[in-house]
Amino acid sequence: MDKNKSPLKVALHGMDGRSYKMMAMYLQGPCKGVAVVVNQGNEDIDIFDVDGVNGGSLIAEHLTKNTQKPVIVLSLNERIIENVLMVKKPVKIDDMLGALSKAKSLLQRPAQQIKKQDVVGNKVNDSDQIADEKPVLKKFVLDTDEQKKTSKHQAAMQLDEKGFGAFIGNVAGLDVNDPKQFFRASYNPKEYFQGYVESAFKVCHAKGQVRQLNSGWNPLIIFPNSHEIWLDVDENQLRSFSGLSINATLGSKMSITPLSQDSSTADRTLERFQSMDAFLWKTACWASKGRYPASIDIRQPVYLKQWPNFTRLLVTPHALRISALLIQGPRTLANVAEVLNIKPQYVFVFISSACALGLAGQVKREADVLVELPEIKPNKNQGLLSRILSTLRGKKA
Amino acid sequence: MSQYKIIFTGPVGAGKTTAINSISDVPPVKTDASASDMTKSRKSSTTVAMDYGIMNLAGGEKLHLYGTPGQERFDFMWDILVTGGIGLVLLLDNTRGDPFQDMKFFLDTFEKFIVDTTVAIGVTQMDLSSKPTIDDYHIQLKAMGLKPPVFAIDARVKSDVSLLVQALLYSLDPGLEG
Numbered sequence: 216m217d218k219n220k221s222p223l224k225v226a227l228h229g230m231d232g233r234s235y236k237m238m239a240m241y242l243q244g245p246c247k248g249v250a251v252v253v254n255q256g257n258e259d260i261d262i263f264d265v266d267g268v269n270g271g272s273l274i275a276e277h278l279t280k281n282t283q284k285p286v287i288v289l290s291l292n293e294r295i296i297e298n299v300l301m302v303k304k305p306v307k308i309d310d311m312l313g314a315l316s317k318a319k320s321l322l323q324r325p326a327q328q329i330k331k332q333d334v335v336g337n338k339v340n341d342s343d344q345i346a347d348e349k350p351v352l353k354k355f356v357l358d359t360d361e362q363k364k365t366s367k368h369q370a371a372m373q374l375d376e377k378g379f380g381a382f383i384g385n386v387a388g389l390d391v392n393d394p395k396q397f398f399r400a401s402y403n404p405k406e407y408f409q410g411y412v413e414s415a416f417k418v419c420h421a422k423g424q425v426r427q428l429n430s431g432w433n434p435l436i437i438f439p440n441s442h443e444i445w446l447d448v449d450e451n452q453l454r455s456f457s458g459l460s461i462n463a464t465l466g467s468k469m470s471i472t473p474l475s476q477d478s479s480t481a482d483r484t485l486e487r488f489q490s491m492d493a494f495l496w497k498t499a500c501w502a503s504k505g506r507y508p509a510s511i512d513i514r515q516p517v518y519l520k521q522w523p524n525f526t527r528l529l530v531t532p533h534a535l536r537i538s539a540l541l542i543q544g545p546r547t548l549a550n551v552a553e554v555l556n557i558k559p560q561y562v563f564v565f566i567s568s569a570c571a572l573g574l575a576g577q578v579k580r581e582a583d584v585l586v587e588l589p590e591i592k593p594n595k596n597q598g599l600l601s602r603i604l605s606t607l608r609g610k611k612a
Numbered sequence: 613m614s615q616y617k618i619i620f621t622g623p624v625g626a627g628k629t630t631a632i633n634s635i636s637d638v639p640p641v642k643t644d645a646s647a648s649d650m651t652k653s654r655k656s657s658t659t660v661a662m663d664y665g666i667m668n669l670a671g672g673e674k675l676h677l678y679g680t681p682g683q684e685r686f687d688f689m690w691d692i693l694v695t696g697g698i699g700l701v702l703l704l705d706n707t708r709g710d711p712f713q714d715m716k717f718f719l720d721t722f723e724k725f726i727v728d729t730t731v732a733i734g735v736t737q738m739d740l741s742s743k744p745t746i747d748d749y750h751i752q753l754k755a756m757g758l759k760p761p762v763f764a765i766d767a768r769v770k771s772d773v774s775l776l777v778q779a780l781l782y783s784l785d786p787g788l789e790g
Contacts (some may be wrong), residue, residue, distance in 0.1 A: 236625065240707060240740060368739045368764075373771070442745070521750040522761040522779065526772045535775070539782035542759050555787065594785035596698065599616055601788050602669040604781055607635070607774045 223250040223315055223322075225287075226258035228277070229270035238262070245308045250315055260318045262287045266304065274299075285318035364488040367443065373530040376561075383531070383564060384458050384504045391505045391560045394549065400563065401509040404571065406462040407502035412495055413571060415471045424473055431468035432456060436483075442491045445483050457501035490527060496568045497529045503567035505560035507548060510570065516545035516578040517566060523574055531568075533561045540591065545578045554591060617676035618777065619694050620663070621722065622703035623714045627736040627767030628679035629663045631703060634773040636665025636677055694722065699729040699780045703767065704749075707741045712752050719756065731758075732780035734765040734773070 225242070227235050239252040250260070263274045265288050274288060274296070286299040293303055300314045374382055385391075391400040404410040412435065415428040419439040428435040436445040446453070511517060519541035525534065536555050540546065548566060552559040569575035594600055620628045632640050641664040663679030678693050694700070702718050704711045715733070719726065735749065749762045761779035765772040782788060 232625070236707070236737075237740070364739075368766070373775075441742070521747075521754075521759060522763075524746045524763055525761075525779065526763040526765055526775050530775070535779055535782045536786050536788070538761070539779070539786035542783075543786070556789075591785070591787050593787055596616070597785055597788060599669075599673070600698070600781045600785060602671065602673065603667065603675055604778060604788060606667055606669050606675075607778055 222248055223319055224253040224257055224259045225250045226255045226261050227252055227264075228255075228261060229264040229267040229273045231267070234264065234267075238264075241306070241311075246311055246315070249312065258284065259322055260285045260287060260315070262289065264289045266291050285321045287314045287318060364443075364485050366486055366489050367493070368527075374532055376532045376558075379505075379532050379561070382454075383500055386504050386506065389506075391563060392558045394559075397513050397549065397559070400506045400559075401511070401513070402503060402506040402567075403509045404499065404502060404567075406460045407498075408457045408459070408461060409495070409498045409502040409571060410462075411469050412498055416491060416495065418471055422473075426471050426473050429468070429470045429472060430461075431465050436474065437491070439491075443488050444491055444494050445488050446494075447484065447487050453498070454501050457498045458504065492524065492572055493527050493529075495571050496523070499568040499571035500529055500531060500564055503564045505564050506567070507563040508567050508570050511548070511566065511577055513548060516547050516550075517541065517575050518545040518578060519569060519575050521574060523569060523572065528568075531561060531564050533557045534565050537562055537565045541575070543591075615676060615696060616673070617678055617697050618699055618701060618780070619678050619680065619697045619722075619725075620701045620703060621680040621690070621718055623705060623708060623718075625708075626703040626705040626714075627734075627765075628703055630767035631701070631734070631765075631773045632663050632665040632677045632679050634768060634770045635667060635777065637668045638666050640665035640677075690721065694725045697725065697729060699784060700726055700731045701734065701776060701780060702731055703734045703736055703765075705737050706735050706744065707737045711735070711744065712749075715749070715752065716756070719758070730780060730783040731760050732776050732783065733760055733762040734767070734776045735762065736765055736767050738764045739766070 227238055230238060235252075242248070242250045242252065261277060261282075261284055263277070263286065264270050265274050274286070277286065278296075278298070287302060288296055288299045289302050289304050289306060291304045293301060300317055302310045302314045389400060390396055404413065408430070411428060411430065415426065415435070415437055416439070419426045419437045423439060425439070426437050428437065433446060433448050438444065448456075507513065519538060522538050522542060523534075525538075533555060536557075537551055540551055540555060546554070548562045549559065551562045555562075566575055620631055622628055629640070663677075665677040667675040667677065669675055678697075680690050680693055700722055702715070702722075704714055708714060719731070722731070733749065733753075735746065746762055746764055750759075753760065753762070761776070761783065763772070763776050763779065765776055767773060
């Protein structure tokens with residue numbers, strides 16, 4: 216029988232649902248599918264997490280059964296338990312592969328009892344052999360660093376109307392909410408950091424290459440394949456920089472350079488990684504200051520291609536409502552503000568970010584502006600739905 | 613008296629129980645049991661009847677939150693659960709073998725309910741598996757003629773679940789003022 220097609224069958228004990236799933240994927244991904252999780256009773260090997268609530272009692276009970284199956288114990292401490300293979304937590308790939316390899320060799324000698332307690336702290340000799348086996352069950356590679364990219368995966372900030380002005384800023388001498396000033400309430404993204412970031416993203420995607428945007432400020436590292444950026448500055452610094460018109464002053468210093476292989480793979484603080492979308496979205500918010508991009512004709516309707524992934528983006532006031540309305544069909548920015556009875560600045564800032572991500576566009580066809588815009592019909596449960604919204608936002612209306 | 617409810621559905625392990633727990637005002641009634649079939653390969657216990665939580669609204673009204681059992685052998689309950697529902701929250705586990713197949717299965721199963729109301733989709737476990745991306749989901753949905761909100765969510769985080777439900781409600785009526 217081809218051993219490459221025979222992953223070890225393991226049963227997991229003493230783990231909660233998330234740990235169970237994590238370990239199952241860990242075996243599939245980083246451990247290259249050398250073991251697969253099966254129902255209890257069908258396993259070759261038992262793996263116990265003894266640090267859980269019932270872990271200690273489960274392993275104690277298991278050992279009284281005098282089973283011949285190898286046992287691997289995961290523990291934060293190097294416990295001395297007779298006849299088991301120990302893997303110290305946090306589990307390292309080499310340690311786990313070593314323990315699985317050892318367990319496999321024990322299985323191939325069924326007549327022999329597991330006599331020797333073995334602490335797997337270093338590489339076990341035959342771990343290479345098992346690691347080199349062809350992956351069988353691998354469906355995806357679990358990147359254990361991914362979970363540590365907290366900025367990338369954490370819930371986004373939600374702005375209300377009260378905090379909008381202070382956080383987003385404004386332009387002196389311009390009232391973006393005055394319809395008479397709409398025609399000059401636009402901004403050119405190319406004059407701001409936003410424009411350089413957009414341009415750099417396009418280059419990186421086109422080349423499929425990790426590159427660095429040099430601006431005379433902190434360098435921005437762009438990873439197009441994972442759709443991430445890395446920038447070692449805090450949020451307040453980024454907000455200030457994004458709000459400056461830098462084209463005249465720093466434009467000549469802007470450059471984008473490829474990174475060497477060593478620099479591309481260098482260790483970086485994981486908390487400083489962000490998704491490209493979330494980064495560009497907020498950069499556009501801060502450049503906009505409540506204005507709309509100059510590429511938008513204020514007289515023509517705009518459309519939304521898809522809902523933005525709001526849980527991972529800066530949520531500006533009424534952004535969900537604006538999305539829900541625009542996803543139904545194209546409207547002018549002024550009409551959106553009128554229908555929703557909100558200040559135009561909230562529509563303008565939303566459309567600035569949505570355009571930056573390529574989620575919004577401008578209607579070009581005459582047919583799209585030929586017919587009157589459909590009225591939005593109030594839901595028959597509008598009162599109830601509003602009360603649910605109030606509760607969700609923590610306002611007990 | 614009318615009973616207002618939102619339905620949470622999705623495959624085994626997608627986070628339905630956790631999501632309801634995140635926004636319920638009372639400890640949810642859970643009907644988890646030790647998994648005894650194929651579900652066991654993914655989690656040690658699973659919901660065999662349904663989950664139930666409550667959001668207390670102003671004026672003494674209650675919004676009922678129902679989670680469908682994840683195992684398909686309980687799908688006879690789904691029609692009963694959705695009757696009178698306001699909308700559907702579909703949770704998908706990004707670590708599963710084919711989350712698009714899961715999505716299609718649940719969208720097809722609840723098609724009539726979605727046509728009558730609306731749906732919002734939350735993709736869980738993206739910190740464990742970043743592919744497929746949210747854009748990939750939209751491409752699949754576009755081919756099905758749908759444009760629902762699709763958000764990456766951590767079912768344990770109240771603000772994530774809250775935003776998803778808010779998007780569901782605004783999809784029903786963008787004119788809502790909460």
